[in-house]
Amino acid sequence: MKDKNNKEKLKSLRKQREAFVKNAREHIKISTRLFKKIKAEIKDKAMTIPEIAKAIEEPSSQVLIYVSGLKKFGMAVEKEKDGDYFKYQLVAKN
């Protein structure tokens, strides 16, 4: 049934779309690395964006994009406020 996307055909399509596939794999690499670092920090405690950014040594603007991505896909939640900043924590199962 899934013959239209079979392994052999996909392999040749990957070759045909080599530049796109390379670009996508680069995105996967970057996001996996960033998510891993962020998740490790907010696994057991809630933190603000500047705190996470400082701990993982990444720009806070980038951290905010990734944390809001985690929230969007149900992996993190917003917690209490600390001064001008909200804190975020990983949802238990992640």
Place this chain on the structure above:
Amino acid sequence: MNSRKKLNFDTVVIGGGIAGLQTAIDLGDQGFKVAIIEKDATIGGTMIRLSKVFPTLDCASCITTPKMSEAAHHDNITLFTMCTLNALDKESNKVTASITQQPRYLDPDKCIGCRQCEYNCPVYVLDEEQGDLTLRKAAYIPFSNAIPQLALIDVENCSLCGKCAKVCPTDAIDYFQEPEDFIIEARTAVVTTGFNMTPADQKKEYGQGKIENVITALQMERILAPHGPYMRALRPSDGKEPESIAFIQCAGSRDKSLGVSYCSRVCCMYAIKQCMLLSGSLPLADLTIYYMDIRAFGKGYEQFYQNAKAMGIEFVKSKIASISQGADQSVALKYEAQEEGGKLATREHDLVVLSLGIVPEWDPTGICDIAKDTDQFIQCKMPKIAPTITSIEGMFTAGVASGPKDIVDTIAESGAAAMEAGNYMKHYH
């Protein structure tokens, strides 16, 4: 060429924003068969992407979704999304639109919009539907009330890992899908191609898009929307809840150096609206609008402006000289304070919103012989007495395609375009 699929309608509407939807619904209700050609993956245009609308502060999605749904379920309307218009010709009594259906990389008849492909896709990229302020996947549905509720694969960011095909419960994914050309023949056409914004990085004085916490008005619409990127108002550089937010008016309009010498008409009102919404969610924040003059032209708009002043929103009559990075990720504005003898003043804000200029989204050059005006929008042949009539008989226009306007005027004009097209079909066919 002869083997291309040919479809027949009474009217082909180019653009599925609020203008296109209203025109199609009004024609459909009169019994005419209408095709809506939309380039995006969803209909709804800018309006479905707004937070609330001035001057009533109705939720934009609550009033746009029923129109989208009405068009989608109308017996006389057929939607064509993700379509590129290659040519639009009028010969004798016939309009011919030559169109390419771009691939979603899935079978739209099989997709049930379950989002399993999206949840399982490993690629995260910036979400343009949320002003690049959060992430989306390479397989995705643009947003929760997109119509049609069909996924698509962003092929340029797809690793072809095969996961989406594996998890799709209806076997809809087809990585090999190709663009398909087809032709629509109709008796009339209505051009409702709407607008785009001038680029945020256009002006040297405004930091050319390189200054943190300078965002566009459309990004602010997303920030204020209930399903926005942060679900609250935060500044993008570090998630701080902003204490001071400024709006810069005419940041791309009434500026000959940018080729936009006209007024974009809706910016004063949407900046006031955004301030009002912000004052609700951030009651302690300082809100300032830097303006040349306020244009509150519609019914109830002057009252809306006066209400904003009464709420404590500050209006500073000024000309912005420069925008630069301030201390602690703030934005420093240098401006000529026109009510203080033109003296040069400086102020810092946590967040600055640019009211960019409105420019036409579609350039007909090489696609259709329809005449453009000096402002590059579609020319109205009789702007005073019949603003929807274009240079081509049987081809009409409505909404921002013919010049900047608000939703009220867009809707009224769309009704007029439907009436003109209906009359034309009754009298000349």
